[in-house]
Amino acid sequence: MEYPNSTFLLKNCRIINPFGSPTVIPNGYIHIQKDTIIATGSGSLPDNGTIIDLGGRTVLPGMINAHTHLYSALALGMPPPNKTPRNFTEILERIWWPLDRALDRESNRASFAVGLLDHLKHGVTTVIDHHSSPNDTRGILTELAQLANQLGMTLSAAFEITDRNGPERFQAGLEENLRFYQETHNTSTVRPLVGLHASFTLSDPSLEAIAEAVKRLPDGGIHIHVSEDQADEKDARDRGYRSVVDRLHHFGLLNRNSLVIHGVHLNREDLPILKTTGAMLVHNPTSNANNRVGLTPGKIVESLHSGLGTDGMQANLLQEAREGNLIRSSHLACGAPNIDLLRALFVNNPRIATHLFGKKIGRLEPGYQADLAIYDYHPRTAITEENWPAHLLYGFDLPSDVMACGVFRIRDREWVDIPAETWLESGRIQSQRLWRFATKDTENTE
Numbered sequence: 001m002e003y004p005n006s007t008f009l010l011k012n013c014r015i016i017n018p019f020g021s022p023t024v025i026p027n028g029y030i031h032i033q034k035d036t037i038i039a040t041g042s043g044s045l046p047d048n049g050t051i052i053d054l055g056g057r058t059v060l061p062g063m064i065n066a067h068t069h070l071y072s073a074l075a076l077g078m079p080p081p082n083k084t085p086r087n088f089t090e091i092l093e094r095i096w097w098p099l100d101r102a103l104d105r106e107s108n109r110a111s112f113a114v115g116l117l118d119h120l121k122h123g124v125t126t127v128i129d130h131h132s133s134p135n136d137t138r139g140i141l142t143e144l145a146q147l148a149n150q151l152g153m154t155l156s157a158a159f160e161i162t163d164r165n166g167p168e169r170f171q172a173g174l175e176e177n178l179r180f181y182q183e184t185h186n187t188s189t190v191r192p193l194v195g196l197h198a199s200f201t202l203s204d205p206s207l208e209a210i211a212e213a214v215k216r217l218p219d220g221g222i223h224i225h226v227s228e229d230q231a232d233e234k235d236a237r238d239r240g241y242r243s244v245v246d247r248l249h250h251f252g253l254l255n256r257n258s259l260v261i262h263g264v265h266l267n268r269e270d271l272p273i274l275k276t277t278g279a280m281l282v283h284n285p286t287s288n289a290n291n292r293v294g295l296t297p298g299k300i301v302e303s304l305h306s307g308l309g310t311d312g313m314q315a316n317l318l319q320e321a322r323e324g325n326l327i328r329s330s331h332l333a334c335g336a337p338n339i340d341l342l343r344a345l346f347v348n349n350p351r352i353a354t355h356l357f358g359k360k361i362g363r364l365e366p367g368y369q370a371d372l373a374i375y376d377y378h379p380r381t382a383i384t385e386e387n388w389p390a391h392l393l394y395g396f397d398l399p400s401d402v403m404a405c406g407v408f409r410i411r412d413r414e415w416v417d418i419p420a421e422t423w424l425e426s427g428r429i430q431s432q433r434l435w436r437f438a439t440k441d442t443e444n445t446e
């Protein structure tokens, strides 16, 4: 939806800027210029720009998914393997690796499109993606960036480098990261990172080669699964390192632009390394529960100010916070405090994104990118400065309107200038092709 004036004022809305001061503004306005919030407040309105009446709707910041895999978007409903996986490594070998090997350009495009749509539909306007498609490598991250751009979304992309498909595909993965880095590192809506699958699928010479390449990149950083399962830690110890973090640090791969995903089995010696290097941890509670790999200790999540991701499990970050909260509660004694996943979502994710993208993202405050999730929310109890977390965790459903970079992409529950139905139909067609290829691959592996 185009507005004649690039300055506009959203009025008659309840603003919830989590952990802000104040957090709740009952009858507020948001003043936006192009893609940036220039003021929020209440009372008399600034006399400037086009006025849009939100009719009492509730505005949250557009959310950030700090770790996901859009390539798994077409896995919803995929037939299970004949042999049920018995551990984490078998889950990868029988489900995810056959799926990523089966992806080609058509199914990749369909995955990206429906995966991004799903995020936008849930008010998530920034996606930090970790991509894998070893048989469709060159140029694939550009395809993803073009789709995100079409939707006005902010994207970090990386291609998972691994040794598990042989040296040629290792090299192709590294080259795709470097090519994409050169192409996008000066753009404002795309943040390239160098993707590594995980320590246990990369040899020492491979880590050395990646580290050499990363060192030459301006603001280079990696995006890697770390200590998701005990198998990753055992592999690092078998190779002569104290831990996965120790191994990555040995090669100089951890720095303040690096994303370290999961950290379920981090040990006490890893913490000072992560703190000194400034590498950023991202917790993915529903994925960890689904894979039965354990529970990241609350002290680690809190002391590293961990972000919140979904690891491809879902695109709904409020639901990830809610379900993560419940998963963790089920392991706690009555009365023991839980970690604060809303803080991870609304404070730590914005800090991570703001650092990576070099611009303010994820808060409803002046100077931040105009990303908004707007809800037609009529609660059965009052919303106050004290109780808003309960409403966010247990009250909110889908947004009625979503703005990304100052442009409405969903207005009154309708997509704006986005061919969503065509993309969804393509997802339904491509998913069937993909499942056939993946199933055949799994049968060969078994």
Ligand SMILES: [Zn+2]
Residues within 6 Å of the ligand: 067, 068, 069, 130, 225, 261, 311
């Ligand atoms: Zn992941």
